[in-house]
Amino acid sequence: MNFDLNEIRQQITQVDRSLLKLLSERHRLALDVARSKEITQKSLRDVEREQQLLRELVQFAENHHYQLEAQYITQIFQRIIEDSVLTQQVYLQKKLNQQREQNIHIAFLGKRGSYSHLAARNYATRYQEELVEISCDSFSQVFEQVQAGEADYGILPLENTTSGSINEVYDLLQHTELSLVGELAYPIKHCVLVNSQQNLTEIDTLYSHPQVIQQCSNFIRTLDRIHIEYCESSSHAMQLVASLNKPNIAALGNADGGNLYGLQVLKTDIANQQNNITRFIIVAKQPIVVAPQIHTKTLLLMTTNKQQVGSLVDALLVFKKHNINMTKLESRPIYGQTWDEMFYLEIDANINNPSVQIALEELRQYSNYLKILGCYPSEIVKPVDVT
Ligand SMILES: O=C(O)C(=O)C[C@]1(C(=O)O)C=C[C@@H](O)C=C1
Structure with missing residues (x-):
């Protein structure tokens, strides 16, 4: 031995x-x-x-x-x-899709080190492309950069396993001409980041994005007399805390991002839910074709006829009839039309499949408005059950 x-x-x-x-x-x-x-x-x-x-x-x-x-x-x-x-x-x-670019320009919210930036890096690596970073100040700017041709893709968070749907992104999807071309699940691991190893009790102000604050609400409640400063993104918060360099402040963000700004991790795993994952969508100017062999998702935008009793139920039954699995149903108000709602339906389906096309035609009978926001490969590979 x-x-x-x-x-x-x-x-x-x-x-x-x-x-x-x-x-x-x-x-x-x-x-x-x-x-x-x-x-x-x-x-x-x-x-x-x-x-x-x-x-x-x-x-x-x-x-x-x-x-x-x-x-x-x-x-x-x-x-x-x-x-x-x-x-x-x-x-x-x-x-x-005959992708031949050597590098891809991706627009994302926040500065380097934001979750969107880290997700963009992942997406580029997955497609073996060199990432050219286009940092944006708002979600709408991400859409604008792609629309203007400054970016090939925009990456946006759509939902999080702890805080749910990101309404602002859903609302922006109502008005965009861009198409969804991909999705990506990114595990979110929030930490308390500080300038030098100080004690948690010395911290009286936390800087971060409202979503992050919401996702860590249980941990924040355990802190005494804490003041919250909302920032445009967690990377803005990290940069600010690094530049202010004070012992009583901390940023909530991720360890990799904090590292970019010279911050140290004071406490890890502070999110309410351990399994904290954000699903990002990728938007581009042109829709893509998805190979029939791939598990594919399609996101639809729809309004139903409110005068007709049970019109939403009728619409959803179309999917049941055609054996199409619906993975998400989300509703958002329509701006300027009080109590009217826009429905977002995500289905396990490829729009190039003839039987899906028949189902969508049938769906039109129950909707006043129907738009395909995009058809994209599902990049969430659910593990098989072996029990
Ligand atoms: O054997 C196949 O058909 C594969 O695609 C390979 C593989 C694997 O990596 O083992 C991957 C995916 C399939 O669901 C089954 C097995």
């Missing part, structure tokens, strides 16, 4: 490198699968294959007395499969 820590660490490093090499090999095989499915048109996701694979791996580990928990094995391989599905999606989408 060898108990020399340095030597053990060297062995761990070697094992980790071997794991990386194997992961990269598997990643390459996912591309081969994508090429095969490009020809056969087979669906990217095969739930039965995934379940079989996961069960076999757990059994294999058990037979070989690897002493690894079934849940551990399942979680790791679910993450690997997620990468495989997203890799295949990117391959098919890039080919279908």
Whole structure:
């Protein structure tokens, strides 16, 4: 037995490198699968294959007395499969939409280090593009930058697992000519960020964006006599706190962003809900075509005939009749039309599918107004159930 820590660490490093090499090999095989499915048109996701694979791996580990928990094995391989599905999606989408840009200009809210900036970085990395950052002061400016052709894409938060829908973005979607071309789920991990290691009790003022304050309300309530300063974004808050450099102030933001401004983490994981995820949408001037093999979502904007009893129910029954799953229903007031409402419906459907087109035609009978805001690959890969 060898108990020399340095030597053990060297062995761990070697094992980790071997794991990386194997992961990269598997990643390459996912591309081969994508090429095969490009020809056969087979669906990217095969739930039965995934379940079989996961069960076999757990059994294999058990037979070989690897002493690894079934849940551990399942979680790791679910993450690997997620990468495989997203890799295949990117391959098919890039080919279908003939994306050739070397770099992509993405407009986002806030400065460097904002969650929107970090999500934009993720999106560019996923599509293997160089990101050119276009920082904006408001959500409407994000739309304007894309509309004006200054940015190829705009990235906007649409909903959060803790604070719900972001109404301002929904309202802006009512008036845009842009199309939704993608989505991205980004885990939000809020921290208290300060200039130097001080005590939490010394802090009397917190700077952040209203959404962040709302998402951390339980933690904030535990603080005595705290004053809140609302900022345009969490990155504005981080920059301000860094420049003011006072011991009694802190920003609520993310650790990576704080690092960019030289701030230190005083406390992590302060959000009300542990599983705090924001779903971002990506908008562009032109709609995209989504490969039929990909799990696709479509966002619709609709008003129903209020004079007709049960018109919304009738509209929704169209989806049931055509076996289309609805993933979200949101309503927002229509500006200038008291008590009238605009409905946002998100469905698991590709508008190029003829049966979906028939369903949408039928839907028109129950709506005064119907607009397709966009059809895009779902980038949220739900893990299969293996229980
Ligand atoms: O085997 C396939 O069809 C794949 O696409 C590969 C893979 C995997 O990575 O193992 C990924 C997605 C499918 O749902 C099943 C398995």
